[in-house]
Amino acid sequence: MLECMSSTVAPARRWRSRALKLAEAATTPLVPADFLDLFAPLRPGADLRGRVESVHPETPDAATLEIRPGGDWAGHVPGQYVRIGVDVDGVRCWRAYSLTHGPRADGRISITVKAVPNGQVSSYLVRRTRPGTLLHMEQAAGEFVLPAVGPRKLLFVTAGSGITPVIGMLRNLYPSTDSGVLRLPRSAGYDIVVLHVAPSEPDSIFLEDLRRLHEAGAIRLVARYDDVHGVLDVNDLDALVPDLTQRTTFACGPGGLLDAMTAHHDDRGLPLFTEQFRVTTLVAGQGGTVSFERAGVDVECDGGRPILEQAEDAGVLMPSGCRMGICYQCVLPMREGVVRDLRTGELTTAVPGETAHGGVRIQTCINAAAGPCHLDH
Amino acid sequence: MTTIQKKPAVGQVNPIAHLDAEDLELIAKELDDIRQSVIDSRGERDARYIRRVIKTQRSIELGSRVILLASLFPPAWVVGTVGLSVSKILENMEIGHNVLHGQWDWMRDPKIHSSTWDWDSATPADQWKHAHNELHHNFTNVIGKDNDLGYGIMRVDEDQPWHPMHLGQVGLNFLNALFFEYGIAAYDLEFRGAIARGKTKDPKFRREAKAVLSKIRRQVTKDYLVHPALSMVTGSFLSTALANFTANTVRNLWSHSVIMCGHFPEGVQTFEKRSIDGETKPEWYVRQMLGSANISGSKLMHIMTGNLSHQIEHHLFPDLPSNRYGEIAPQVKDLFERYGLDYCARPLPQQVYSAWHKVVRLSLPNGWLDSTNVRNLPRQLKRLYDMTTGGPRVRRALQARMVQEHRRTLAPAA
Numbered sequence: 120m121l122e123c124m125s126s127t128v129a130p131a132r133r134w135r136s137r138a139l140k141l142a143e144a145a146t147t148p149l150v151p152a153d154f155l156d157l158f159a160p161l162r163p164g165a166d167l168r169g170r171v172e173s174v175h176p177e178t179p180d181a182a183t184l185e186i187r188p189g190g191d192w193a194g195h196v197p198g199q200y201v202r203i204g205v206d207v208d209g210v211r212c213w214r215a216y217s218l219t220h221g222p223r224a225d226g227r228i229s230i231t232v233k234a235v236p237n238g239q240v241s242s243y244l245v246r247r248t249r250p251g252t253l254l255h256m257e258q259a260a261g262e263f264v265l266p267a268v269g270p271r272k273l274l275f276v277t278a279g280s281g282i283t284p285v286i287g288m289l290r291n292l293y294p295s296t297d298s299g300v301l302r303l304p305r306s307a308g309y310d311i312v313v314l315h316v317a318p319s320e321p322d323s324i325f326l327e328d329l330r331r332l333h334e335a336g337a338i339r340l341v342a343r344y345d346d347v348h349g350v351l352d353v354n355d356l357d358a359l360v361p362d363l364t365q366r367t368t369f370a371c372g373p374g375g376l377l378d379a380m381t382a383h384h385d386d387r388g389l390p391l392f393t394e395q396f397r398v399t400t401l402v403a404g405q406g407g408t409v410s411f412e413r414a415g416v417d418v419e420c421d422g423g424r425p426i427l428e429q430a431e432d433a434g435v436l437m438p439s440g441c442r443m444g445i446c447y448q449c450v451l452p453m454r455e456g457v458v459r460d461l462r463t464g465e466l467t468t469a470v471p472g473e474t475a476h477g478g479v480r481i482q483t484c485i486n487a488a489a490g491p492c493h494l495d496h
Numbered sequence: 497m498t499t500i501q502k503k504p505a506v507g508q509v510n511p512i513a514h515l516d517a518e519d520l521e522l523i524a525k526e527l528d529d530i531r532q533s534v535i536d537s538r539g540e541r542d543a544r545y546i547r548r549v550i551k552t553q554r555s556i557e558l559g560s561r562v563i564l565l566a567s568l569f570p571p572a573w574v575v576g577t578v579g580l581s582v583s584k585i586l587e588n589m590e591i592g593h594n595v596l597h598g599q600w601d602w603m604r605d606p607k608i609h610s611s612t613w614d615w616d617s618a619t620p621a622d623q624w625k626h627a628h629n630e631l632h633h634n635f636t637n638v639i640g641k642d643n644d645l646g647y648g649i650m651r652v653d654e655d656q657p658w659h660p661m662h663l664g665q666v667g668l669n670f671l672n673a674l675f676f677e678y679g680i681a682a683y684d685l686e687f688r689g690a691i692a693r694g695k696t697k698d699p700k701f702r703r704e705a706k707a708v709l710s711k712i713r714r715q716v717t718k719d720y721l722v723h724p725a726l727s728m729v730t731g732s733f734l735s736t737a738l739a740n741f742t743a744n745t746v747r748n749l750w751s752h753s754v755i756m757c758g759h760f761p762e763g764v765q766t767f768e769k770r771s772i773d774g775e776t777k778p779e780w781y782v783r784q785m786l787g788s789a790n791i792s793g794s795k796l797m798h799i800m801t802g803n804l805s806h807q808i809e810h811h812l813f814p815d816l817p818s819n820r821y822g823e824i825a826p827q828v829k830d831l832f833e834r835y836g837l838d839y840c841a842r843p844l845p846q847q848v849y850s851a852w853h854k855v856v857r858l859s860l861p862n863g864w865l866d867s868t869n870v871r872n873l874p875r876q877l878k879r880l881y882d883m884t885t886g887g888p889r890v891r892r893a894l895q896a897r898m899v900q901e902h903r904r905t906l907a908p909a910a
Binding site: 141144145146147148149153154157206208209210211212440441443444445446447448450462463465474475477479480 | 528532535538539540541542543544551554555558561597598601602603604605606607609610611614615616625626629630633634711714715717718721722723726777780814815
């Protein structure tokens with residue numbers, strides 16, 4: 120059996136690898152993919168990309184993007200998120216968005232984006248993305264998913280755009296059709312309460328979907344609006360959800376709410392799963408500790424002199440060139456941190472999860488630390 | 497005081513004698529502002545530009561290579577060779593040179609980034625970035641420090657003493673033009689210096705030499721083995737190899753011409769090594785302004801030269817996106833005019849002629865070409881013969897006499 124396999128599979132593979140070598144020799148110093156990408160950016164084997172097929176406005180500042188993912192898309196579980204790379208004003212930015220559908224028959228995926236104030240990427244996706252736009256993607260990721268076996272009495276606490284992973288789970292459990300909400304065998308036995316928090320009613324994404332599910336009896340919706348009910352106090356949870364202690368809670372929203380939820384549930388020993396997208400907020404200041412991760416050295420840098428000089432003073436072996444910002448020989452990837460261009464005052468930030476894997480490349484000869492920085496060097 | 501100007505040659509005036517330190521500061525301030533205005537407005541339009549150029553270049557290359565599969569048929573050979581030449585020129589000039597400068601790093605696209613890019617040239621990107629971005633752009637036109645100036649093999653300034661071997665530099669420059677990419681690889685490797693200093697066993701040199709050889713092997717395999725072999729289907733092995741050789745030569749001649757126009761035409765200043773000790777940023781700016789020359793022409797001409805036709809703007813701001821040089825050129829030119837500096841810009845044929853004229857002039861003793869006419873030709877040839885065959889003392893004496901004669905012709909008639 121084994122011999123039989125090797126005699127048929129191995130030569131095919133050998134021919135394939137020979138053809139690939141030939142194609143590489145014919146295109147060097149580029150690679151064959153550089154040419155194939157001209158015609159088929161979504162083909163299997165290409166870097167993972169997606170094409171925006173349509174954009175549906177959800178509220179005045181939120182929209183759902185329907186995306187045809189590239190051939191190598193490996194699928195997702197409702198509740199997971201996908202990292203999307205989009206060129207905003209010519210600059211590649213990465214953000215994570217929850218997938219807002221279960222797996223669909225047509226193979227498309229969707230994300231719902233809410234334009235946050237000063238949010239360059241979210242505003243671009245909501246207001247300026249047109250069908251046909253190519254996006255860069257990574258495979259779906261995230262542990263914020265419904266366990267296959269386990270508790271069926273659930274409470275979802277969602278704040279703002281924190282509803283997006285939850286709506287993905289709910290749509291998968293209770294698909295909405297023209298003839299109403301479907302009740303599938305796989306969703307039998309679920310008892311779900313959704314506590315939805317938003318600044319105001321018109322600001323709520325997916326409110327229509329939640330109401331429809333509520334009317335169909337699939338879920339119980341508790342909506343709280345800051346402008347009507349005041350900001351949610353976690354101590355009111357017992358009053359809003361009387362059987363709180365019997366439920367497993369999934370919370371998704373901004374850091375403040377999640378911290379309060381964690382403290383509240385830990386106190387009472389209740390099970391809680393949380394999801395937060397924006398993990399760090401960077402504030403630019405003057406100077407900071409620059410960590411050279413591979414060298415294992417931390418250097419205290421002031422904000423007035425280039426990182427290059429101060430690192431060299433501290434004995435770090437640094438790549439360098441012209442020392443005036445023109446030759447790009449000193450460039451190092453910054454995984455996390457903020458630096459300030461000493462010539463222009465311009466800030467460059469790197470936030471894990473928002474900037475590309477491998478970080479943002481910065482010129483160390485003209486940038487000073489404007490906060491703690493982690494350089495891959 | 498440190499001065500950025502070289503000693504003016506006979507009959508020339510110091511081009512910045514009329515500027516004081518305050519003027520230099522003001523010039524630098526204006527240039528910084530121009531740079532900042534481009535950075536502030538850099539965005540989607542620029543990104544679309546470079547992506548379109550890359551897409552166009554790759555499409556032309558692919559199309560030309562496919563047509564050349566049947567290069568035995570003369571029309572296919574002509575169309576394919578022209579297309580491949582154009583694509584190779586675009587790839588090296590408007591794309592490769594500028595991407596490797598970091599002009600597009602701000603897009604944070606890992607596929608169009610100075611740290612990941614490699615180009616269709618014999619010299620590996622890393623070595624070129626060191627020699628070009630770090631040395632040439634920093635030490636522009638400083639004799640003895642800037643290897644781009646005559647590539648270390650030519651006499652580039654009257655102040656360098658003439659030697660009979662310089663008679664060969666016209667031919668040498670032409671050979672360099674024909675095989676330019678290999679010339680660049682050799683001087684990026686500092687090949688001549690390594691041999692002269694007996695440093696060929698140095699591990700760094702060996703490592704870099706190995707990288708060059710491996711790059712050349714891949715380049716040669718592609719153009720002279722793989723594509724010709726694929727053309728064997730139509731019996732076009734030799735004609736495709738010839739087409740590729742032609743395209744490489746066309747690109748060599750073109751890029752050599754464009755680059756020679758950047759720093760070599762008459763009117764461009766060169767600088768002494770000592771003159772840049774303790775140089776300030778304003779002085780650096782002015783050296784770039786005086787050490788570069790532009791080519792005037794159409795938009796197509798600018799793209800085909802990789803916008804090195806805006807050499808002055810490129811040298812002032814090497815890392816701004818190339819599509820912006822043309823847009824800021826009027827502001828830069830206006831600045832030159834207001835401060836009484838010479839903005840050296842002429843059409844390509846004139847700049848090429850001017851640069852070659854300088855190569856010829858400097859291949860001969862100082863003043864020889866200028867003072868020779870039909871009437872005194874026999875005497876001048878005799879002098880040249882004596883200087884070529886005689887020792888250093890003969891050369892010095894005859895040189896001094898020629899300089900004096902030249903001075904007399906310039907002096908106002910008494």
